[in-house]
Amino acid sequence: SDREVLDDISHRRYNPLRGSWILVSPHRAKRPWQGQEETPSETSLPAFDSSCYLCPGNPRAAGGTNPAYPETFVFVNDYSAVKEDQPDYVQPKSGEKLSLLLLQATGVRGKCYVICFNPSHNVTLADMPAEMIVPIIKTWTVLYASHLPKSSPYYQEPVAELRITVPKDQYTYMQIFENKGAAMGCSNPHPHGQAWTTTCIPEEAGLEIQNMKEYKRKHGTGLLKDYVDLEIAKMERVVALNDHFAALCPWWAVWPFETMVICRREVRILPELTKEEQVGLAEIISIVTKKYDNLFETSFPYSMGIHQAPLDSDPEDREACHLHLHFVPPLLRSATVKKFLVGYELMAEPQRDITPEQAAERLRNLRGDEVYRGKL
Amino acid sequence: SDREVLDDISHRRYNPLRGSWILVSPHRAKRPWQGQEETPSETSLPAFDSSCYLCPGNPRAAGGTNPAYPETFVFVNDYSAVKEDQPDYVQPKSGEKLSLLLLQATGVRGKCYVICFNPSHNVTLADMPAEMIVPIIKTWTVLYASHLPKSSPYYQEPVAELRITVPKDQYTYMQIFENKGAAMGCSNPHPHGQAWTTTCIPEEAGLEIQNMKEYKRKHGTGLLKDYVDLEIAKMERVVALNDHFAALCPWWAVWPFETMVICRREVRILPELTKEEQVGLAEIISIVTKKYDNLFETSFPYSMGIHQAPLDSDPEDREACHLHLHFVPPLLRSATVKKFLVGYELMAEPQRDITPEQAAERLRNLRGDEVYRGKL
Ligand SMILES: O=P(O)(O)O[C@H]1O[C@H](CO)[C@@H](O)[C@H](O)[C@H]1O
Ligand SMILES: O=P(O)(O)O[C@H]1O[C@H](CO)[C@@H](O)[C@H](O)[C@H]1O
Secondary structure (H helix, E strand, C coil): CHHHHHCCCCCEEEEEECCCEEEEHHHHHHHHCCCCCCCCCCCCCCCCCCCCCCCCECCCCCCEEEECCCEEEECCCCCCCCCCCCCCECCCCCHHHHHHHHHHHHECCEEEEEEECCCCCCHHHHHHHHHHHHHHHHHHHHHHHHHCCCCCCCCCCHHHHCCCCCCCCCCCCCEEEEEEEEEHHCCCCCCCCEEEECCCHHHHHHHHHHHHHHHHHHHCHHHHHHHHHHHHCCEEECEECCEEEEEEEECCCCCCCCCCEEEEECCCCHCCCHHHHHHHHHHHHHHHHHHHHHHHHCCEEEEEEECCCCCCHHHHHHHCCCCCEECCCCEEECCEEEEECHHHHHHCECCCCCCCCHHHHHHHHHCCCCCCCCCC | CHHHHHHHEEEEECCCCCCEEECCCHHHHCCCCCCCCCCCCCCCCCCCCCCCCCCCCCCCCCCCCCCEEECCCCEEECCCCCCCCCCCCCCCCCCCCHHHHHHCEEEEEEEEEECCCCCCCCCCHHHHHHHHHHHHHHHHHHHHCCCCCCCCCCCCCCHHHHHHCCCCCCCCEEEEEEEECHHHHCCCCCCCEEEECCCCCCHHHHHHHHHHHHHHHHHCCCHHHHHHHHHHCCCCEEEEEECCCEEEEECCCCCCEEEEECCCCCCCCCCCCCCCHHHHHHHHHHHHHHHHHHHHHCCCCCEEEEEECCCCCCCCCCHCCCEEEEEEEEEECCCEEECCHHHHHHHCCCCCCCHHHHHHHHHCCCCCCCCCCCCC
């Protein structure tokens, strides 16, 4: 069968969402490893840490004190990558021809938020049952809805609970993400994510939208709708499934245990989700993160990002979008050995050592209802 | 001036070589860091390590013994990512429509080489004067020339010195690269690089060729020729310069101290270089790597890759190419604090914290003729 051939030969797979290829070398997983080892994250953190700038009641780096929040808590990042107020910069339209062509720049304004997932310092999404994840999804949803144009049917007044003033300017895109674990550049274990909102559509989101739009023009159907249905029919790469969401190792996964969580209905943005779908998403996030922790019996590092339609775009772009999450975890073989995407990957093409089918099989066979870590 | 404005505001810069944008947040460099710290590499290694599988005379992992090589030594990677012999795989052309569209794969064959730069276990490119780097450039050149089609004016019979049999099949592309340091996934400090040769043109190379080709069609001149001349005229981002090569922090650099080394003449492949140009390249590599080591007084980790025309391509593709090297080093602030390209970068867009002009200024002011490390 195809599966047997591809399990044993070097091959390239196509990612239709990015329009790019990756190199798969299944036999290379046997390579011995003598390189750098990661430090697994501490497993015995206190529920409250008086020196943590995210714990309830504590002071923050740039001044101010966190409220005694019971569920989630949102604030503007003290070291935002984009700012709301700055001098305008528009590339001059005339001048030296080569500078105009080769030294292009454009100003970007925006607002960066931090979202604390829970008042407890020592829990991660993997430690939470679905009920504890629902408030996080609701916070993401309200944050997103309050940044939509007032003319959108999904616009919501910023609720007092969020304690944030929505910018006066209409921004174009909001990227919600989480960096978990020191290996993923996270410097505070307190469970939290971020949302960066900008006047531009960032590269990755733009690329996906472009490809989804072209697919829809050509085939009349949605790329990710077709894809999630196909994967559910095959059940070779699906890791977790409920009535509303599927988690799977995509055919074109780059990182060893990369997964995508795809909404089964063609929904564009978080505010479109029904209450049942919100619970379905919470359930899938809870299962996937628990399986991750169980894989190498460690608090599994990853970056997670939510891709949805832009806040503000033309209708064809918006219509082509399909709500999904990417989980990209760096670990390859154990709690301490990660996959390095370096020389060849940076200069030539992403390369992976095990097939997505092999990764999916391992994840599928792990418990998703409980974390073994520290219990074995 | 423009420079002053861009030093202080969030902005995007355009990379014409990739056709993509990056986010620059100069003010963010002030952010405190409490996250993961790298382990700087050992500074006192022996000149010969009996357990190193790259030192002269030692046995290798998959059998065989290294010769007592005096300069460089090339062998086929014992854990190659691509193989010369494997069953063919071609995606079936008929079948379920959605599988054909969304689950695309194609077989890739090829050959992976390891290139030892020097018999001494404890030197890096930064420790070598230009004269010691010339043999490495000659080895890369011979390796490349021996994989060209026999009809190419630059084809060379594989010299006995290389001790390798060239594959019977004509491959399409050769990516020469080096991963240096544990932080860049390198598991053996013995100075070495790799060359992966494949039946396909990898993504990054393909993207650059496409953009250089379109530029040439549109403007009649070479993108990188125009760019290197422009940078030499401005001298704002140039780090090192001689008659034949320029090293600079590109306008669109992603990594904090990323540099490009560009040939000043419009040369497509290493075998086109004159003897003087080979020495010029060796000199620039020696200077750049010494400046890197001096920046944080550590053996500076990086991935380096050489981009040249494909081994085998249509003439327009080949004509559009311009020999250059990318150095992508992960460190941001010190020997132990690197930049993490994680959540936002993976999900949305690469983001950097200092401007390329600031990085170039720091590198320019460092000595490039001697490594201070351990001497201060
Ligand atoms: O081949 P090596 O040096 O063992 O491996 C290193 O470089 C390769 C090519 O960039 C990467 O695929 C590996 O992840 C990395 O660890
Ligand atoms: O904002 P943080 O969590 O301090 O920083 C982390 O996430 C950012 C967004 O992915 C990255 O740009 C930083 O390199 C990383 O350390």
